[in-house]
Structure formats: structure tokens, C-alpha cells
Amino acid sequence: MAKLLYSATASLDGYIAGPGGDMSWLTEHLAGDNPTADRLLADVGAILAGNRTFGGDDPNRGTESEGAFGGQYHGPVFVLTHRPPDEPSADVTFVGDLDSAVAQAKEAAGEKYVNILGADVAKQCLRAGLLDEILIFFAPVLLGDGVRMFDDPGGEQVRLAPIPGETAHWYTVVR
Numbered sequence: 001m002a003k004l005l006y007s008a009t010a011s012l013d014g015y016i017a018g019p020g021g022d023m024s025w026l027t028e029h030l031a032g033d034n035p036t037a038d039r040l041l042a043d044v045g046a047i048l049a050g051n052r053t054f055g056g057d058d059p060n061r062g063t064e065s066e067g068a069f070g071g072q073y074h075g076p077v078f079v080l081t082h083r084p085p086d087e088p089s090a091d092v093t094f095v096g097d098l099d100s101a102v103a104q105a106k107e108a109a110g111e112k113y114v115n116i117l118g119a120d121v122a123k124q125c126l127r128a129g130l131l132d133e134i135l136i137f138f139a140p141v142l143l144g145d146g147v148r149m150f151d152d153p154g155g156e157q158v159r160l161a162p163i164p165g166e167t168a169h170w171y172t173v174v175r
């Protein structure tokens with residue numbers, strides 16, 4: 001059964017995007033080897049993204065690195081939105097509610113991960129008790145403002161357990 005993983009690269013002060021969805025800060029931190037990200041990519045069977053991520057800033061737009069995982073991901077993509085485009089897309093499935101999106105993405109992922117992209121969608125999955133794991137890569141920068149990796153005013157404490165053998169910030173959500 002596929003697991004639901006929220007992964008992101010965050011600033012040290014906990015933002016995954018700058019003000020207005022700015023992602024230009026990320027470019028200089030993507031250079032170089034990241035064996036954990038490479039390993040994750042091989043284990044991702046589907047992407048579940050929020051529509052702000054899908055339509056958002058991509059510093060690699062127009063280059064061969066555009067898209068998820070620097071353009072290296074080529075599997076199924078599910079996008080949560082209340083406003084699907086009029087024309088269907090061959091590459092992307094637009095879904096209008098969380099449970100259905102998660103079910104479809106898990107089915108598509110098989111035994112691999114459903115990788116969640118977008119803080120809003122991740123928060124909803126966490127609240128719904130659907131989120132299995134969290135993997136955050138921290139970039140050496142303070143953004144000061146923007147989209148928080150988890151923004152849940154009034155939210156409850158959630159315990160996380162380190163995954164044995166992982167040196168990255170990769171945790172199991174304790175339920």
C-alpha cells in the first residue's frame with residue numbers, strides 16, 4: 001500500500017516559498033548531489049500537488065529542469081483544485097476533493113510513495129490522519145516571510161519519529 005509523504009525544501013526559518021510564492025531563492029541550493037533526494041525520486045509512484053504549487057513559480061521554467069524533482073519525475077500527477085481547467089490534460093489528473101485525490105494517487109503509486117507537494121495539502125492530510133511521513137531538506141537561508149512548511153493556527157501537537165538509518169530530516173508521523 002502506498003504511503004503519503006510530504007517532502008519540501010525549506011528555509012531555516014521554515015518557509016517553503018517566499019512572499020507571493022517566490023521560489024527564486026531555491027535555485028542556488030539545488031546545485032550539487034543530494035543522494036537522499038535521488039533515492040526518494042526512485043521511490044515516488046505518484047505526486048499529489050495543490051493547485052498553488054502546480055500553477056506556482058518554478059525557477060526552472062522553460063528549461064529542461066522544469067517540474068517536480070528538477071524535471072526528473074515523469075510519473076502520474078494529481079492536482080487538487082476547485083477550479084479544474086476546461087480542457088483535460090494527458091499528463092495531469094485534476095481532482096476536487098481530498099479523499100478522492102488521495103485514493104487515486106495511492107492507487108497509481110502502487111507500493112511506492114505518494115509525494116505531496118504544497119503545504120496546504122500536506123496540512124489537510126495531516127489533519128485527516130492520512131500523512132505517513134515528512135521529509136524536509138533545509139536550505140541555508142532565512143526567508144523571513146512567505147508560505148510556511150506547516151501553518152496550522154490552533155493545530156494540535158503531532159509527534160514525529162526519526163526513521164532509523166536516515167540522516168536527513170525524514171520522520172514517521174506517530175499516530
Ligand SMILES: NC(=O)c1ccc[n+]([C@@H]2O[C@H](COP(=O)([O-])OP(=O)(O)OC[C@H]3O[C@@H](n4cnc5c(N)ncnc54)[C@H](OP(=O)(O)O)[C@@H]3O)[C@@H](O)[C@H]2O)c1
Nearest residue numbers: 008009017021050051052053056080081082118119120121
Ligand atoms: N520549497 C519547496 O520544496 C516547495 C514544494 C512545493 C511547493 N512549494 C511552493 O509552495 C507554495 C504552494 O503551497 P500552498 O500551501 O500555498 O498551496 P498548495 O497546497 O500547493 O495549493 C493549495 C490549493 O490547492 C487547492 N486545494 C487544496 N486543498 C483542496 C481540496 N481539499 N479540494 C480542492 N482543492 C484543494 C486549492 O486550489 P484552488 O484555488 O484551485 O481550488 C488551494 O488554493 C507555492 O508557492 C509553491 O511554489 C515549495
